[in-house]
Amino acid sequence: MPFATQLSAGLGLKPQHFEAARGCRADGLWFEVHSENYMVDGGPRLAWLEAVRAQHPLSLHGVAMSLAADDEPDAAHLARFKRLVERFEPVLVSEHLAWSTWRGAYHPDLLPFPRTVEALVRVGANIGRVQDVLKRRIAIENPSHYVRFDEHEFGEIEFLDELVRRTGCGLLLDVNNVYVSARNLDSDPIAYLDTFPAAHIEEIHLAGHSADPTFGEALLIDSHDAPVAPAVWALYEHLVARIGPRPTLIERDDNVPEFTALLAERERAHGTLGAPARRAA
Amino acid sequence: MKLFSPAAGRLRRFQEQFAHALVDPELNDPSGGVAQLVAQPGFAVYRNTVRKGCIDALQANYPAVMRLVGEEWMRAAAAEFARTHLPARPMLLEYGAQFASFLAEFAPAADLPYLPNVARLDRLWTEAHGARDETPIEPRQVTALAPDELARVTLRPHASARWQWFEQQPIFTIWSRNRDRGDDVEGNIEWRGEGALLVRPFDNVQAIALSRAEVAFLDACAAGQKLADAAQAALADEATADLAQLMARLLSAGAVGRIDIDRS
Numbered sequence: 001m002p003f004a005t006q007l008s009a010g011l012g013l014k015p016q017h018f019e020a021a022r023g024c025r026a027d028g029l030w031f032e033v034h035s036e037n038y039m040v041d042g043g044p045r046l047a048w049l050e051a052v053r054a055q056h057p058l059s060l061h062g063v064a065m066s067l068a069a070d071d072e073p074d075a076a077h078l079a080r081f082k083r084l085v086e087r088f089e090p091v092l093v094s095e096h097l098a099w100s101t102w103r104g105a106y107h108p109d110l111l112p113f114p115r116t117v118e119a120l121v122r123v124g125a126n127i128g129r130v131q132d133v134l135k136r137r138i139a140i141e142n143p144s145h146y147v148r149f150d151e152h153e154f155g156e157i158e159f160l161d162e163l164v165r166r167t168g169c170g171l172l173l174d175v176n177n178v179y180v181s182a183r184n185l186d187s188d189p190i191a192y193l194d195t196f197p198a199a200h201i202e203e204i205h206l207a208g209h210s211a212d213p214t215f216g217e218a219l220l221i222d223s224h225d226a227p228v229a230p231a232v233w234a235l236y237e238h239l240v241a242r243i244g245p246r247p248t249l250i251e252r253d254d255n256v257p258e259f260t261a262l263l264a265e266r267e268r269a270h271g272t273l274g275a276p277a278r279r280a281a
Numbered sequence: 282m283k284l285f286s287p288a289a290g291r292l293r294r295f296q297e298q299f300a301h302a303l304v305d306p307e308l309n310d311p312s313g314g315v316a317q318l319v320a321q322p323g324f325a326v327y328r329n330t331v332r333k334g335c336i337d338a339l340q341a342n343y344p345a346v347m348r349l350v351g352e353e354w355m356r357a358a359a360a361e362f363a364r365t366h367l368p369a370r371p372m373l374l375e376y377g378a379q380f381a382s383f384l385a386e387f388a389p390a391a392d393l394p395y396l397p398n399v400a401r402l403d404r405l406w407t408e409a410h411g412a413r414d415e416t417p418i419e420p421r422q423v424t425a426l427a428p429d430e431l432a433r434v435t436l437r438p439h440a441s442a443r444w445q446w447f448e449q450q451p452i453f454t455i456w457s458r459n460r461d462r463g464d465d466v467e468g469n470i471e472w473r474g475e476g477a478l479l480v481r482p483f484d485n486v487q488a489i490a491l492s493r494a495e496v497a498f499l500d501a502c503a504a505g506q507k508l509a510d511a512a513q514a515a516l517a518d519e520a521t522a523d524l525a526q527l528m529a530r531l532l533s534a535g536a537v538g539r540i541d542i543d544r545s
Contacts, residue, residue, distance in 0.1 A: 039372045040411030042440070044484045064371030070292040077371065102300040105367035108334025109327055111299065118292050146323030151314070184323060215322050221330075 007057055007091065007247035009269035011262050014252070018048040020259035022055055028270060030091065032059035032249050039080045049088065059092035059203070059249070060084055064106060067126045067140070068113045069099035077101075078133050085134050092203055092247065094139040094172045095130070097123070097160065110143045114151035115159045124166040131167065139170035139202040144222035145181040161197050170202035175236045176228065176251075180209050180220045189235055198243035206236055206269060207251040225254035228265055237272055245273040303328055304364065335363035338373035343380060343403045345459040346396060358387060375407060395450050402456040402477055405443035409479040409486045412441035417482040417535035423528065430542055434508045438499055439538035441481040446474065446496040453477040453490045460488070482535025489534050494522035499536065507543070 008028025013021055021031060031052055038049055052058070062081060065073055085093060098110035113119055131138055140163060142156060154162070160171055173196055182189035208226030212219035228236075228250065236248070248269045252262055291314075298315040302324070318324050339359040340347055347355045362383050368376045381400035384390045390397070417439050426434060438444075447453070453475040476491030478499070491499075497518040501511035515522050531537060 036372050037374060040374065042414035043411045043481060045411070047484065070296055099296065101371065102296050104369060105300070106369070106371040107300065107303060107331045107367065108338070108371075108373060109330040111303075111327060113292065114295060116291065122292060146326040147318045147321045150317065212322075212326070214325075219322055219326070221326055 008245070008273050009248045009250065009266045010057075010059065011266050012249060012251040012253065013049075013052060014256050015045065015048070016256065017259040017262075018052060022048075022052050024056075024259075024263065026263065026266065026270070028273075029266070030057040030059060030247065032061050032092070032251075035060045035062045035081055035084055036064050038084055046087075053088050057091040058088055059094070059247075060088065060090040062093075062095040063110070064100050065095045065126075065130060066099045066101040067095055067130070068097060068111075068119060068123050069102055069126075070122055071102075073126050073129055074101060078130060081130075082133055085136070092139065093134065093136060094141055094170075094203060095127075096141045096143055097156075097163075098143045112143065112145060112147065112149070114149050115154040115156065116151065117153060120154065120159060120162055120166075124163055127163060127167040127169050131169065137168060137170055139172040141172035141174050141205065142177055142181075144174075144177040144184075146184055146219070146221075148185055157192065157195055157197070164197065164200050169200075171197065171200045172203045172205060173201050173239070174205035174207070175239060176205065176207040176209055176232050177222055179229070179232050179235055180222045183217075183220050190238065193235060193239045194242065201243060201246050204236070204239070204246050204248040205251055206232060206248060206265075223254060224251050227261075233268070236269070240272050248273060303331055304367065331367075332360060332363060334373065335368065335376065336360055338368075338376040339363070339380060342374070342377050342407055343400055345403050345456050346380075346384070346400050348459040349393070349396065349399060349455075354389075358384070358389070361387070374411065378404065380404070395452060395455055398447050398450055398452040399456050399459070401445060402452060402479070403460075405445065405477075405479045406460070406486055406488075409441045409443050409481045412481065415440040415538040418532060418537040418540055420529060420532040422540065423532060423537075426540075426542075431508060433543040435505060435541040435543070436502045436508060436511070436537045437539035437541060438503050439480055439482060439536050441486075442478065442499070442536045442538070443480070444476065444478040444491060444496055444499050444536075446476040446491070446493060448474045451475045453488070457488060478531075478534060478536060480534055480536050487534060489530075492519060492522065492527075494519035495527055495531060498527060499531070502537075 007030045010030035010032055013031040013033050033049065038045055040046060096110050099113060100107050100109060100111055127140065140160065163169055164171065178189050178192050182192060206228045207224045208228055209220050210223040210226060211217050212221055250262060250265045250269060295314055302315050302319050336356050336359040339362065340355055362380055366379055381397045381404060384400050385397040451470050451473060454470050476493060476496040478489040478491045480487055494515040498511050498515040501514035512524050515524065515527060
């Protein structure tokens with residue numbers, strides 16, 4: 001069984017919540033961090049993460065491997081990632097179907113690209129390289145979309161499916177991204193969820209979004225600055241009814257509330273997952 | 282799915298154009314394949330997210346600067362900086378290494394001649410905070426040295442220790458009063474040079490005012506000079522310096538990470 005079945009619903013871990021997180025004993029709770037925020041040589045951040053890791057399963061979520069850039073993964077960045085994986089022995093490791101670094105400049109975002117055969121070969125090779133160095137499988141996340149491409153040769157699910165076939169990677173399904181993308185590109189989120197390859201989903205993400213200040217509801221932004229929206233909860237419940245329980249993360253990166261508020265959202269996801277029995281992975 | 286893909290190199294050209302359009306807000310009519318993307322309202326989301334990511338990071342990494350100039354000024358300066366200095370590495374906790382030098386050349390900051398140096402201390406704090414862990418040398422480890430050993434000793438600054446002398450500007454005082462959003466410290470600031478030490482012997486970064494002699498001493502230690510030579514360097518800068526007190530202060534601050542004894 002490839003899935004980390006002892007995990008129920010988890011939370012994105014923020015530094016201001018370290019103490020509360022460490023002491024929390026909620027059933028099936030786990031935490032996820034952005035790997036880049038722990039790529040330091042030493043200091044209290046790493047010490048705190050060690051302390052949380054001693055109590056809870058941990059997931060490392062990379063935001064900057066730039067897998068879809070037409071370039072190999074940066075060797076120094078990959079080495080830093082590997083050090084974290086070796087030190088914290090995460091239960092899950094994930095990255096994005098996107099690019100962010102180009103010619104040595106990092107753009108703090110998850111940038112889109114035309115899903116062509118050329119891109120498929122490049123992204124597949126890059127995922128393979130990362131998995132070889134980390135000596136483990138990683139899960140690839142579907143990003144949010146804001147612009148329409150004429151050049152796509154693959155649908156996103158078709159592209160992800162092909163990456164799984166070529167590299168043996170897993171998938172991270174971000175339901176909020178599905179909703180935001182479907183609204184922005186006028187597609188059907190239910191159809192997307194119903195055709196997403198369930199067998200390879202290692203993790204699910206849930207987050208809040210916001211309406212663009214200029215274009216309003218016609219342009220939704222994956223801002224992670226609000227509670228999970230009702231429409232996204234409905235999609236999540238639909239998904240879990242189809243595929244069964246998977247480790248599910250509540251992400252919040254801006255307007256971060258008290259730990260208890262995030263825990264309440266986690267409890268809802270935990271309830272949807274039906275509190276799976278704790279078993280060894 | 283189409284069966285024929287265009288020649289290789291298209292992804293590279295796409296990224297070249299996209300990255301260019303992303304950071305140049307004037308470029309609303311680019312040539313090449315990204316024109317139809319830039320024309321869509323959603324393209325601005327990418328521009329805004331990249332800009333916001335950089336600005337938020339600078340605001341977080343330069344809290345004393347931010348408190349001195351206010352959020353609006355800070356974000357405007359950060360936006361200007363980010364336009365020409367995208368992060369070179371994807372760890373935003375360390376973004377903005379050149380922000381102090383940028384401020385020194387930034388025309389709107391000309392009325393605040395101390396601002397670049399305050400930014401330098403914010404930067405040194407970041408460096409100290411994420412530096413390699415090292416158990417500091419305790420004062421008794423130095424006092425326990427035999428006299429013949431003392432003559433051959435080099436004190437190595439702690440891995441997290443960062444220090445600087447600021448000529449003619451009370452940067453340590455200004456920075457300390459603005460770094461934390463705690464109680465405002467009242468009282469006039471005496472306008473004279475100050476040194477600062479930021480060091481994280483254990484969990485937290487400690488900020489300590491340094492004399493000119495203490496700065497000279499640490500500089501000499503960092504350059505690998507023997508204890509006696511470092512002491513001379515301190516006295517050369519400040520003839521009346523109390524060396525015993527100087528060493529006690531630096532050692533109890535955790536500023537020394539290693540004692541090397543020359544056995545040759």
